[in-house]
Each structure stands twice: as structure tokens, then as C-alpha cells.
Amino acid sequence: MRKTLLIAMVLSTCLVGQVSEAQEPTAPAAAPSMDKAEIGVRPAYLVDQLEDGDLKSRLSACLGQPMAASDWSIGHRGAPLQFPEHSRESYTAAARQGAGIIECDVAFTQDRELVCRHAQCDLHTTTDILTRPDLSAKCSVPFSPAGEGREAEAKCCTSDITLAEFKTLNAKMDGFDPAASTPEEYQGGIANWRTTLYAPGTVMSHAESIALVKSFGRKFTPELKAPEVPMPFEGEYSQDDYGRALIKAYLDAGVPPGDVYPQSFNLDDVRFWIREFPEFGAQAVYLDGRDETQEGFDPMKPESFEPSMQALADEGVKIIAPPLWMLVTERDGEIVPSPYAEAAKAAGLDMIAWSLERSGPLAEGGGWYYQSINDVVSSDGDMLNLLDVLANDIGVRGVFSDWPATTTFFANCLKGESTDSAAN
Numbered sequence: 001m002r003k004t005l006l007i008a009m010v011l012s013t014c015l016v017g018q019v020s021e022a023q024e025p026t027a028p029a030a031a032p033s034m035d036k037a038e039i040g041v042r043p044a045y046l047v048d049q050l051e052d053g054d055l056k057s058r059l060s061a062c063l064g065q066p067m068a069a070s071d072w073s074i075g076h077r078g079a080p081l082q083f084p085e086h087s088r089e090s091y092t093a094a095a096r097q098g099a100g101i102i103e104c105d106v107a108f109t110q111d112r113e114l115v116c117r118h119a120q121c122d123l124h125t126t127t128d129i130l131t132r133p134d135l136s137a138k139c140s141v142p143f144s145p146a147g148e149g150r151e152a153e154a155k156c157c158t159s160d161i162t163l164a165e166f167k168t169l170n171a172k173m174d175g176f177d178p179a180a181s182t183p184e185e186y187q188g189g190i191a192n193w194r195t196t197l198y199a200p201g202t203v204m205s206h207a208e209s210i211a212l213v214k215s216f217g218r219k220f221t222p223e224l225k226a227p228e229v230p231m232p233f234e235g236e237y238s239q240d241d242y243g244r245a246l247i248k249a250y251l252d253a254g255v256p257p258g259d260v261y262p263q264s265f266n267l268d269d270v271r272f273w274i275r276e277f278p279e280f281g282a283q284a285v286y287l288d289g290r291d292e293t294q295e296g297f298d299p300m301k302p303e304s305f306e307p308s309m310q311a312l313a314d315e316g317v318k319i320i321a322p323p324l325w326m327l328v329t330e331r332d333g334e335i336v337p338s339p340y341a342e343a344a345k346a347a348g349l350d351m352i353a354w355s356l357e358r359s360g361p362l363a364e365g366g367g368w369y370y371q372s373i374n375d376v377v378s379s380d381g382d383m384l385n386l387l388d389v390l391a392n393d394i395g396v397r398g399v400f401s402d403w404p405a406t407t408t409f410f411a412n413c414l415k416g417e418s419t420d421s422a423a424n
Contacts, residue, residue: 032216037067037098043409049381055388056381062413067098071219072391072415073407075099076355076400077118082194084171085126086116087201088212095216098408101261101398102216104209105223106246112237113163114206114245118174120228123156125176127169127203130154130183135165143183151178152186159229163205171201193360206246210253221261221285222246224269240276243269247277258283263321265289274316285352286312288322299326299340299372309347319397320344321352325372327396328389335373335385341394353390354400356383356407388414 044063050056078090079097086105094102104116121140123129130136130143141155154176158166173196177189190196204212206222213220224246232238243264250260257279264270265287274281290297290305298304299322312320322340329338344351359367362382365374373386387410390396401407 032092032095035068035217037069037405037408037412038096039067039098039405039409042403043406046381046384046406049379050384051381055384059384059410059413062409065412067408067412069095069098069100069218070408070411071100072398072411073097073099073101073404074221074352074398074400075102075404076358076402077103077105079403080174081357081402083198084173084201085118086204086209087171088204088208089198089201090171091204091209091212092216093198094404095213095218097403097405098412099218099401099404101219101221102209102213103221103223103263103400104204104206104213105225106206107158107225108227108233108237108242108245109158109161109163109166111162112233112245114249115158115163115166116204116206116209117158117225120159120225121155121157122174123158123160123169124154124186126174127156127171128187128200129156129169130187132169135161135169136183138165143186145181146179147181152176152180154183154186157228159227159233166203167205169203170199171203172196172199191360206249207253210249210255214253214255219259219261220250220255221263222249223263223287224266226266239266239269240272243272244276247273247280250280261285261319263287267317270317271315281316282318284317285319285321286317287354288320288326291323291326299338300329302339302343305340305343309343309349313347313349317349319350319352321354321400324353324356324369324386324390327351327353327394328373328386330373330376333376335376335389337389337394338372345395350397351394352398352400353396356387356399356401357403384410391415 047056047059075094077085079093080090083090083093091102105118106114107117107120108114136142138160139154139156140160141153143154146152173190173194175190176186180186224243246262260280261283262273262280263285267286270284270286273284294306296304327338327341328335359369362377362380366377370377390399399407
């Protein structure tokens, strides 16, 4: 009898709880603190990987200390090492890890609304659109399976669908399986050093990302993505309209220009912002991809730069952002500043580097992002050696990271004059 009564009481309590939850809306997750940071265990893991020496000793002494958010730590698409990129969850994770600045890559929809996607045509690898028959039918290239020496294929663009349709998608970890025979298999392929543990994620419009990051008390770095459709889009939406819409979103949201770092690989976009929105243009970031677009460009040979660093500065460009490997080289078995970094500094340009922890494990040299120092990179701990050079020998303004806890940790522990000034 007593046992029966106890069971009844437990069931009654559970049912009351269910009714209560149904009657009251679920409270939103607490916003990250405006100044504190939760860095977790990964920074300690990286310190453990370092060879014994002065850097390891100094960083080890910092472990366990309170951490503050830092503008030197920039959330690259949020925290996509483990969270679906450009999702609400990814941005929230970046803020919790102390990213002082958080990125939204900006693309436009069919109805010319702005959304956060790394590329205009990546919905087939970053969302569940292929398993949504109503929307996959609208893709520029609908899914076709692999077979007879042919890889699986699909191409789905933000400009294929409206904002309302985009908002019904779920974000997933970026990746695909080229050998897939079904849309489900195609969407399942991701790098083995990532995870699906925090998927699916919530896709975001540009305006929603602004409201979210603003609620965290953090700053913004929107990137105007290169269109993958002819411009002007549908004969009337020009590149300048697109760049203007990006800035207008911050004006409409009442965000101070000093909190926004608009970026583009297209130098003409940067010139447009400097000319039409000088307060925003003063912090516009020229993303330098000339290694892939300019024949003969060599970051180790300043005479190959076109335009030169000084010419960029004379045009009003103040911040240049190359990939990690352009800023460093190897000398006598050590990581040192590259001629590119020295030329940028001589011209008075600030530098931002991208993107830490974008590669897989570094045991075999780190791949593309570390190509100029592959011979001296042998473990994940070498990311901290690289950060030391970027911060204290080169003086970069900030570093994009797929896991901002790492850059937050470094900024808190080994701030030189360069990292201190970046937070101002």
C-alpha cells in the first residue's frame, strides 16, 4: 500500500510539472555575460601539447584563472569547430567562449533579404534543404546521386528561396558525401574531427544575428559574400545595393559604427563603404585573397603586391586580413613574421588573421592554413606558438577562430601592447 501511494505521488508530481510547463513559456537561455568567458578544457589540452619551455610555463600559470571576453578573439562563423556554422547556437557558444567580435557572413535571398551563410550557394552542405522536397525542388542544381564514376551533385543557393523559406531550414555541420546515393547520405558527410553532437542548429537572418550579438554586448564583423549569380540580380539589385543593405541593417538597429567591422574580399566593396559610409568604412576590413586571384602574388615578395600595402593605405584602407600562413614564415626552425606582415606594418595597416582551428589536427603540419610553416608544426600545441608570434611579434589586431575559447585564453594570458590596444 505504501509503495502504491509513493508511486501515485511521483506520478502526480510529474503530471503537475507537465501542466505547468505547458501553461508557461520556456524561458530563453541566459545571455552570456558581457565580460566573462567560459573557456572549457581545450586551451589546457593545447598547453599540454606544447614542448617544455618559456611559453608553456607562462601559459600553464594562467590555467584556472578567471577569463574575460576580448575583442582580440573573433568568432569565425560563431564556434563552428563543433556547432553548425552561422547558427544561433554557434553564435551563443562563441559569446560564451569570450569572443568580443562575432562574424555573420552575409548572403541575400530571392526576395533580397540578408541572411547569415558562408556562401550564397552552400545550403546543400550547411542545411537540411535536400531532405525538404518542397525546397530542394527550387535548388539551382537539384540533388543527383553518385554513380558510374560520377560524384553526387547538388547546388542550393540562398537566392533560390525567400527569407520565409530559409527560416524553415535547420543548420547542420558543413560537409557532404560525394559518394552518396540519397540526399540523406549526401548531407551526412562531415570531417571526422568535427561532431554532430550540437546539431541541428537554428538558421539566422542578418537582422536576427545583429539583435542576438547586441544582446550579448559584443561587436560585429559582417562579411559581404561574393554573389554566385549575375549582378545586378534579376536586373535591378546591384552590388552597391547589396553593400548598402548590409550597412543599413546596423543603422536601423542603432549599432554604433565603432562596433562594426564590415569585411569583403572585393576591394571595391571596401572602397564603396569608405566613400558612402565613412564612419563604417574607417573600420572596413579588406580580406586578402590575392594568393588565389592575382597571378604572381607571393606574400614573401612585397614587390609582387598589387596594389601595394602603401597604395591600400593611401586609399583609406586601415585593416587588412590575410590567412594565417601569409603573416608568418619559418627561419632556423622558428615561426617568424613574414615579409607580408612587415610590409603591412610599415604602411600603417592593422592586421587580422584567419582562421585558427579551421584545420584538423596539426600532427602532420596543419595543411593549407599553415603552409608557410608546415615544417615546424607538429602538434595542436603549435597553434599557441603561432598565436604568440601573431600577438607579440606582429601585433595583429585580432584572430578569427573556429573555437574562440583558444584565442580568448591567449588574449587573457599573454596580452602584449598589441592585444591590449585591440580591445579598445
